[in-house]
Amino acid sequence: MSHQAMLSTNDLAVGYRNGKRISTVLEHINVSLYPGELVCLLGANGIGKSTLLRTISGVQSPLNGEITIAGRNIESYSSKELSKLIGIVYTDRTLAGALTVEELVSLGRQPYTGFFGRLDDDDRRVVTEAIENVGMSHKTHDYVATLSDGERQKAMIARALAQETPIIILDEPTAFLDVASRIETMQLLRNLAQSQQKAVLLSTHDVGLSLPLTDRLWLVTANSTMIEGSTSQLITDGSLQSLFPDRNITFDTSVMDYRPIHNA
Amino acid sequence: MKATSHRSAITLIALSLLVVVLLPLNLVYGSIDIPFSEVLNALIGEPVSKHTWKTIVVETRLPMALTAALAGAALAVAGLLLQTTFDNPLAGPSILGVSTGSSLGVAVVMLAMGGVVSEALTSYFSILLGAIAGAAVVMLILLFFSSIVKSTAMLLIIGIMVGYLTSSAISLLNFFSTQEGVHSFVIWGMGNFTGVTLDRLPLFSILILVSLGLSFMLVKPLNALLLGARYAENLGVSIKATRNKLLLLSGILTAVVTAFCGPIGFLGLVVPHIARLALRSSNHTVLLPATALAGAVIALLCNLISVLPSSVIPINAITPIIGVPIIIYVIINRKKILYFN
Numbered sequence: 001m002s003h004q005a006m007l008s009t010n011d012l013a014v015g016y017r018n019g020k021r022i023s024t025v026l027e028h029i030n031v032s033l034y035p036g037e038l039v040c041l042l043g044a045n046g047i048g049k050s051t052l053l054r055t056i057s058g059v060q061s062p063l064n065g066e067i068t069i070a071g072r073n074i075e076s077y078s079s080k081e082l083s084k085l086i087g088i089v090y091t092d093r094t095l096a097g098a099l100t101v102e103e104l105v106s107l108g109r110q111p112y113t114g115f116f117g118r119l120d121d122d123d124r125r126v127v128t129e130a131i132e133n134v135g136m137s138h139k140t141h142d143y144v145a146t147l148s149d150g151e152r153q154k155a156m157i158a159r160a161l162a163q164e165t166p167i168i169i170l171d172e173p174t175a176f177l178d179v180a181s182r183i184e185t186m187q188l189l190r191n192l193a194q195s196q197q198k199a200v201l202l203s204t205h206d207v208g209l210s211l212p213l214t215d216r217l218w219l220v221t222a223n224s225t226m227i228e229g230s231t232s233q234l235i236t237d238g239s240l241q242s243l244f245p246d247r248n249i250t251f252d253t254s255v256m257d258y259r260p261i262h263n264a
Numbered sequence: 265m266k267a268t269s270h271r272s273a274i275t276l277i278a279l280s281l282l283v284v285v286l287l288p289l290n291l292v293y294g295s296i297d298i299p300f301s302e303v304l305n306a307l308i309g310e311p312v313s314k315h316t317w318k319t320i321v322v323e324t325r326l327p328m329a330l331t332a333a334l335a336g337a338a339l340a341v342a343g344l345l346l347q348t349t350f351d352n353p354l355a356g357p358s359i360l361g362v363s364t365g366s367s368l369g370v371a372v373v374m375l376a377m378g379g380v381v382s383e384a385l386t387s388y389f390s391i392l393l394g395a396i397a398g399a400a401v402v403m404l405i406l407l408f409f410s411s412i413v414k415s416t417a418m419l420l421i422i423g424i425m426v427g428y429l430t431s432s433a434i435s436l437l438n439f440f441s442t443q444e445g446v447h448s449f450v451i452w453g454m455g456n457f458t459g460v461t462l463d464r465l466p467l468f469s470i471l472i473l474v475s476l477g478l479s480f481m482l483v484k485p486l487n488a489l490l491l492g493a494r495y496a497e498n499l500g501v502s503i504k505a506t507r508n509k510l511l512l513l514s515g516i517l518t519a520v521v522t523a524f525c526g527p528i529g530f531l532g533l534v535v536p537h538i539a540r541l542a543l544r545s546s547n548h549t550v551l552l553p554a555t556a557l558a559g560a561v562i563a564l565l566c567n568l569i570s571v572l573p574s575s576v577i578p579i580n581a582i583t584p585i586i587g588v589p590i591i592i593y594v595i596i597n598r599k600k601i602l603y604f605n
Contacts, residue, residue: 059497083500094491095351097605098546100268110488110499117484117549141268143544145605163499 005032006070006166006199007056013064014048014055024063025051031218031228033201035166038193040210040231041203043220044244049203050171052220056201057169058082070166083111087160089153089170097145101155104144105130108162130161133196134188150181157188161196168192170202174209182206186213208257211235219243272550275542279557283333286564290329291321294571324458327465329564332457334472335521336531336563337556340539341479342514342521343532344555348486348548349510350416351493353594353603356533357518360420361402361427363529366522367453368430368437369398374449375441388464395523396516402426403515407508454578455526457567464524471520476556479513482506486548528563529580530587535559537594546603562586 013027025048033039043049054060056067058074067074069085077085087108096104108130109123119127131140134154139147147155153173160168173189174182186206190213193200201218204210217234219227221242227234234240240251240258249258291303298306298317306312306321343356350360357363373394377387402423409422438446452459460468485506488496493503521528539554540546566586570577598604 057498059494079497079502080500083498086498088495088498090492090494092492092494094495095353095546095603096490098540098544098603099490103268103545103547104491107488107491107495107499110484110501113484115481115484117487143602145602 003034004071005068006035007201008032008068009056009065010068011065012055012062012067014051014060015063016051017061017063022063026220026224026226027064029065029226031226033167033199035199036193036197037215038190038200038213039202039216039218040214041201041218041220042205042207042240042243043203044222045205047220047222047224049220053169053171053201053203057086057088080111083163083165085165086167086169087163087165089156089160089168089173091172091175094144097143099144100141101131101136101144101147101158102127102140104155105158105162108159111163126164127162130158131155133161133192134158148181150177150184153177153181153185154188157185157192161192165198167199167201170200172203172205174204174206182209186210189213207240208255211256222246268545272543272545272554275539275554276550276557279542279554279561282561283557283564286561286568287329287333290332290564290568290571291325293568294320294325295574295576296320323462327460327462328457328567330465331460331468331525332563332567333560334469335457335525335528336535336559336561336566337476338472338517338521338559339528339531340535340555340559340562341476341552342517343534344536344539344548344552345479345482345486345510345514345517346532347536348489349507349514350420351489352416352420353537354533354591355420355423356530357514358527358529359427359533360406360423361425361430362399362423362515362518363522363527363532364427364430364434365398365400365402366395366519367398367527368434369394369396369401369519370452370523371434371437371449372398374452375437375445377445392520392523396519398430399515399519399522402430403511407511410507452526453580455528455580455583456570456576456578457525457563458576459524459526468520468524472517475513475517475520479517480552482509482513483548483552486510486552490546490548525579527580528583530583531559531562534583534587534590535562537590538562540603541594541601544602 009029009031012029013024015024041049055062105127106119109119110117113119113123131137134157136154136158139151144155174185177185186209189200192198211231214231216230219239221227222245227239235253248261250261252259292298292300298321302312302317303321306318312318346355346357346360347353370391373390405426406423410419413419485501488499488501497503535558536555539551539558543550543554545551566579566582569582570579
């Protein structure tokens with residue numbers, strides 16, 4: 001890509017430091033994320049996807065190497081500055097049920113509001129637009145507790161949009177959703193990346209669903225190496241086979257998804 | 265938003281009106297009922313038909329009612345801060361051992377003085393300092409474990425365990441102390457709002473009002489914490505600093521009330537639920553003032569009930585009667601209650 005990366009890593013190693021004991025989860029990671037693209041992070045359970053997401057979103061310190069965001073090292077940003085660069089969507093259950101959708105999305109304005117968190121006209125406009133963008137305007141005044149799982153996820157995405165960050169990172173945004181909501185969520189993210197030039201990165205296990213909508217992939221292979229490339233390239237060169245080498249499944253390019261090897 | 269803000273406004277106004285109604289009722293009723301007109305005369309310095317009435321109203325009932333209102337607000341806000349900090353609606357100063365910590369501090373001071381609680385200001389100060397020190401020790405233990413244990417539910421259980429340990433320390437102290445010491449500690453431990461005399465009311469009020477004011481400054485991070493620590497962090501909230509501030513404030517609020525009024529149970533746990541149910545919102549911008557007002561209302565109500573019979577019932581005999589049914593209602597209906605979902 002010709003334009004500058006919004007986020008990039010240089011020989012990054014992620015993991016945990018416990019006193020003098022260091023346990024490395026993934027290392028030698030060199031990946032980039034560009035504005036306007038939707039990137040999926042794929043890999044087996046427990047391989048370190050969440051650790052990687054936590055590290056590049058600044059929640060956890062890298063063990064080695066560096067992360068560059070908008071041209072500067074991530075460690076040079078204050079947590080306040082970082083909150084204006086990266087919006088995160090988790091699948092955590094929250095105790096926000098007694099807030100309205102509008103109140104929930106308004107929390108996304110916290111990095112911009114003053115001491116008491118009062119919203120000005122500009123903040124209110126951003127909140128309204130964010131709710132519109134995820135197609136939840138009709139639920140603006142509904143309580144979060146009354147939303148379906150899919151609607152709740154959309155509200156959380158709207159909250160990240162209200163944060164007006166160039167980067168949005170989502171940890172398994174389609175987990176726990178029914179298939180209709182999965183497709184809607186993925187399409188929504190794809191549209192947001194394109195229309196608002198956001199750099200969107202998400203981890204997922206919904207391979208079949210995400211591949212057609214994804215520009216590029218970050219693959220964590222079974223031997224913990226990181227492969228980055230365009231979706232079509234990684235499908236044709238067989239890289240997707242390297243995710244589950246010891247398991248009884250194979251990537252079938254005709255259906256663009258994994259299937260059992262011994263198909264009955 | 266329109267409907268919610270209407271409901272918030274109505275709730276806040278209704279709670280304020282209840283405070284305004286309950287305050288004079290607490291001045292009128294007691295071991296002797298004094299007509300409202302005479303109470304009014306006593307307050308504005310007009311002549312009162314019986315001299316003792318003036319003394320009762322101005323020197324006993326007025327400080328008692330104001331103490332009840334302030335203590336109720338303080339404990340309720342302390343409970344709310346702890347519930348949001350621990351991301352658990354069943355947290356509260358008495359459950360987490362903070363009140364018990366204060367009690368231990370008071371027990372040490374009282375028993376060291378051999379049960380002779382003189383009217384001297386110094387003895388009040390030493391009891392206050394004992395309570396704050398006790399609460400601080402429990403808070404430090406909780407803070408220490410909060411850096412090791414990430415799960416708030418586990419932290420809550422550690423708090424309960426610390427509470428048990430503190431209780432056993434109090435029992436041991438009682439076992440080894442004089443009968444007079446134990447007696448005055450037991451009386452104090454029943455909880456009452458008469459401990460603050462008119463001349464000590466300013467000190468008590470300032471300590472409580474300043475701490476309440478400081479908690480109002482934390483509305484923004486409190487709202488972010490509704491999404492959980494990870495989301496709050498992404499919104500630029502410093503989790504460690506915010507958690508420390510919230511624990512410190514709730515500790516001070518609990519300790520000051522405990523020092524002056526004894527360990528008052530249940531208010532801190534129950535009142536935030538009453539406020540949330542009434543508001544149908546957990547937005548702290550309205551929840552915090554509503555909790556403070558509801559705390560004052562419930563405490564004034566408890567105090568009124570406690571003085572209605574000819575002799576005074578201990579406050580701690582009344583708070584569970586109001587508190588337990590509400591908590592059980594909340595637990596049984598948690599699937600239907602907004603803020604649990």
